[in-house]
Amino acid sequence: MTKAEAKKLEEEALLENNGKRSSxxxxxxxxxxxxxxxxxxxxxxxxxxxxxxxxxxxxxxxxxxxxxxxxxxxxxxxxxxxxxxxxxxxxxxxxxxxxxxxxxxxxxxxxxxxxxxxxxxxxxxxxxxxxxxxxxxxxxxxxxxxxxxxxxxxxxxxxxxxxxxxxxxxxxxxxxxxxxxxxxxxxxxxxxxxxxxxxxxxxxxxxxxxxxxxxxxxxxxxxxxxxxxxxxxxxxxxxxxxxxxLSKKTMGVLTEELNRLQNGGKMSDANPETKKTCELLTGVDYDSIDFWKKNDGKPLGAEITQN
Structure with a gap:
């Protein structure tokens, strides 16, 4: 691992632990x-x-x-x-x-x-x-x-x-x-x-x-x-x-959906085919993903489940 990768990994760990060094x-x-x-x-x-x-x-x-x-x-x-x-x-x-x-x-x-x-x-x-x-x-x-x-x-x-x-x-x-x-x-x-x-x-x-x-x-x-x-x-x-x-086609669908969500798009607006592709790549039920529920104004707390 390069020094840059090690530094990035450390920064990610700090973010995961709210600024504290991870155990x-x-x-x-x-x-x-x-x-x-x-x-x-x-x-x-x-x-x-x-x-x-x-x-x-x-x-x-x-x-x-x-x-x-x-x-x-x-x-x-x-x-x-x-x-x-x-x-x-x-x-x-x-x-x-x-x-x-x-x-x-x-x-x-x-x-x-x-x-x-x-x-x-x-x-x-x-x-x-x-x-x-x-x-x-x-x-x-x-x-x-x-x-x-x-x-x-x-x-x-x-x-x-x-x-x-x-x-x-x-x-x-x-x-x-x-x-x-x-x-x-x-x-x-x-x-x-x-x-x-x-x-x-x-x-x-x-x-x-x-x-x-x-x-x-x-x-x-x-x-x-x-x-x-x-x-x-x-x-x-x-x-x-x-x-x-993972392919050029499926990754294109996921990237488009990720960009939409990052720009404030609602999870409820995702079409069934997009959901299916995302679930195929992630192994996670689309509707159970917590992080983007804030876009829909819904409270967080749902558990992530695997397909």
Whole structure:
């Protein structure tokens, strides 16, 4: 987190606590309150599962090349150098996200990683001829999907605090960014630990003196992690992505409604379709939102309920 983000987060915390420094309890309460927003919950499901899968892959891929395929680490280095595709992929993804919904782009990216997972399993189990061609194709699919994965969450994220503002009437973008970074750090550490435990369970032999012969159980576990383990996490990410409804169209409706309310518009004047779209993004019943009832001259006090 940058100093500017930390300062903004501190200012938001002071505002939440009427100018008083927040306690640990209030900080945790604020953190968990972000998950009341449906779009953010879904976004974090996508983010956590997909990043978890990529850490599993990066932790074990060299082992896959050396022990499952019997190749040298230089082969792994060559394949990972294909990350050069990140430059055109990022540019194309930036253009695509203006043409199609984030949900469609998420599914496209994660599907490409799934194709690579099938490729890793096929190469390890079948040992086809022209193995380097298969590995290169698989890595290109993986890298393209990976850089869509890297690009999209942080480019979608700036719109999410506005969804929260509709519910709370507050700008809590710093808090949301802090939670997202925190979850990312947890997923990275947890994925490395899980990969380590799975390898230990399969009796993987660590050696400081170079590669050693591994038992079949360890080799099978390595193949499973880079194909099945990563694949399962990508399928989970696709599941969340299919329930991610933030798009240019829906965000336009919500932004228009938020602007109307901020300019003194009455909640009672909202049309049914606008209410439905807002509820789809927030996960909160529109009529239960407290903050904007002042525009209708109604007393505050209604509880926020989730769909």
């Amino acid at each position: 640990l309890k209030s900080q945790l309460k604020n953190y968990f309150s972000t998950f009341k927003i449906k779009t953010f919950r879904t976004h974090m499901g996508i983010y956590l599962s997909s990043y978890f899968g990529t850490i599993l892959f990066s932790t074990v891929f060299v082992y896959y090349i050396v022990f499952a395929l019997g190749k040298t680490t230089s082969v792994s280095g060559f394949l990972q150098s294909l990350s050069i595709v990140s430059v055109p992929v990022t540019i194309i993804a930036g253009w695509l996200v203006t043409k199609i919904s984030p949900r469609t782009l998420y599914v496209l990216g994660y599907s490409m990683i799934l194709v690579s997972c099938v490729d890793w399993a096929f190469v390890a189990l079948v040992k086809p001829s022209a193995i380097m061609v298969w590995l290169t194709v698989g890595m290109i699919f993986y890298e393209v999907g990976l850089y869509i994965l890297y690009f999209l969450p942080w480019n979608v994220f700036p719109f999410i605090p506005d969804v929260d503002t509709l519910v709370t009437g507050k700008n809590r973008s710093g808090l949301f960014a802090s939670v997202m970074v925190f979850i990312n750090q947890i997923s990275q550490g947890l994925a490395s630990v899980v990969a380590g435990y799975l390898l230990d369970f399969a009796h993987f032999k660590q050696s400081a003196g170079g590669a050693v012969a591994q038992p079949d159980s360890a080799i099978h576990m390595i193949i499973f992690i880079v194909s099945g383990g990563v694949g399962i996490m990508m399928l989970l990410a696709i599941y969340f992505a299919c329930h991610f409804h």
